[in-house]
Amino acid sequence: MPTTSVFAPAKINLTLHVTGQRGDGYHLLDSLVAFAPVGDTLTIAPGPGAGRGPTLTVSGPEAAGVPVDGSNLVCKAAVLAERSDLALHLHKSLPAASGIGGGSSDAAAVLRGLDATPDLQAVMRLGADVAMCLTPHPQRVQGIGEQLTSAQLPPLPALLVNPRVQVATPAVFKALPGKTNAPMPSQIPGFGGVTDCIDWLAMQRNDLQAPAIALAPEIGAVLAALITLPACRLARMSGSGATCFALFETEDQMQHAQTHLRKAHSDWWIAAGVMGDQSLKARPVNHA
Ligand SMILES: C[C@@](CO)(OP(=O)(O)O)[C@H](O)COP(=O)(O)OP(=O)(O)OC[C@H]1O[C@@H](n2ccc(N)nc2=O)[C@H](O)[C@@H]1O
Numbered sequence: 198m199p200t201t202s203v204f205a206p207a208k209i210n211l212t213l214h215v216t217g218q219r220g221d222g223y224h225l226l227d228s229l230v231a232f233a234p235v236g237d238t239l240t241i242a243p244g245p246g247a248g249r250g251p252t253l254t255v256s257g258p259e260a261a262g263v264p265v266d267g268s269n270l271v272c273k274a275a276v277l278a279e280r281s282d283l284a285l286h287l288h289k290s291l292p293a294a295s296g297i298g299g300g301s302s303d304a305a306a307v308l309r310g311l312d313a314t315p316d317l318q319a320v321m322r323l324g325a326d327v328a329m330c331l332t333p334h335p336q337r338v339q340g341i342g343e344q345l346t347s348a349q350l351p352p353l354p355a356l357l358v359n360p361r362v363q364v365a366t367p368a369v370f371k372a373l374p375g376k377t378n379a380p381m382p383s384q385i386p387g388f389g390g391v392t393d394c395i396d397w398l399a400m401q402r403n404d405l406q407a408p409a410i411a412l413a414p415e416i417g418a419v420l421a422a423l424i425t426l427p428a429c430r431l432a433r434m435s436g437s438g439a440t441c442f443a444l445f446e447t448e449d450q451m452q453h454a455q456t457h458l459r460k461a462h463s464d465w466w467i468a469a470g471v472m473g474d475q476s477l478k479a480r481p482v483n484h485a
């Protein structure tokens with residue numbers, strides 16, 4: 198088999214409404230997600246052979262602490278695809294455990310790169326975020342993450358910012374006092390452009406934001422810094438945190454704000470890009 202590379206983009210929860218809780222403890226969600234042109238890169242090559250399990254190496258600026266054994270979601274995805282004969286390499290650019298689905302997007306990249314189509318329940322057992330990462334375009338996500346409906350969004354210039362604290366997803370859900378909150382409106386409107394899209398997003402919520410700030414006050418500091426950036430229209434946390442995003446109407450404004458923020462907070466992880474559909478970029482690229 199040829200060596201294949203797949204881009205694993207960051208998943209951003211533009212909204213995250215927690216609308217209920219199932220008997221098994223998992224929470225029901227109503228979330229609008231988009232994908233950023235910022236992400237990890239997975240390389241799939243022939244490995245030592247069947248029966249020995251996939252091998253994995255990890256490099257990149259965010260590699261520290263990422264598991265290199267069978268617990269890594271990329272190994273679990275290869276096993277699910279019944280491909281234990283692979284050598285996997287992961288270049289980590291996304292901070293782990295940070296609310297932008299890095300591990301889930303990596304697992305989805307394995308399945309995309311192998312053209313594997315396991316059933317939805319098996320995919321969900323890898324992680325609730327993996328199914329949405331198989332189709333990295335804007336979508337509404339319901340259920341616990343398995344009900345996916347494509348959405349039309351204008352390109353959204355954004356900064357992604359992580360204060361270098363990790364918050365555990367189960368702890369954040371546990372700290373949410375009310376599990377039954379209003380969903381988004383039944384219809385997501387057709388947006389004429391970036392301005393009315395951001396206006397609408399501003400009326401929605403991330404219900405996990407307040408409990409995450411209670412556990413990690415640094416998240417509040419990030420949001421305060423983002424909302425005061427020049428031309429910032431909306432600042433919100435993604436997923437269960439701690440990564441937050443800031444939205445702008447133009448790429449120039451986004452770049453200007455990025456320069457500003459990097460000067461003030463050299464210790465934060467900061468990335469910039471236009472969010473939207475990363476499906477094309479996330480396609481496998483074969484090397485001879
Ligand atoms: C909160 C979200 C929003 O997109 O994103 P992240 O913060 O992880 O990026 C996801 O629902 C996270 O998905 P993911 O991280 O794949 O979840 P899993 O590994 O399946 O579950 C980790 C833990 O999160 C909680 N969990 C997850 C999903 C869900 N719908 N309800 C939950 O209660 C459970 O406590 C579960 O044990």
Ligand SMILES: Nc1ncnc2c1ncn2[C@@H]1O[C@H](COP(=O)(O)OP(=O)(O)O)[C@@H](O)[C@H]1O
Nearest residue numbers: 268269270293294295296297298299300301303
């Ligand atoms: N490929 C991977 N990249 C990052 N973390 C991984 C990976 N595989 C397994 N993990 C584990 O999964 C946990 C959640 O990571 P991640 O998916 O990046 O976070 P989140 O669900 O908050 O977006 C981490 O604590 C890490 O130990």
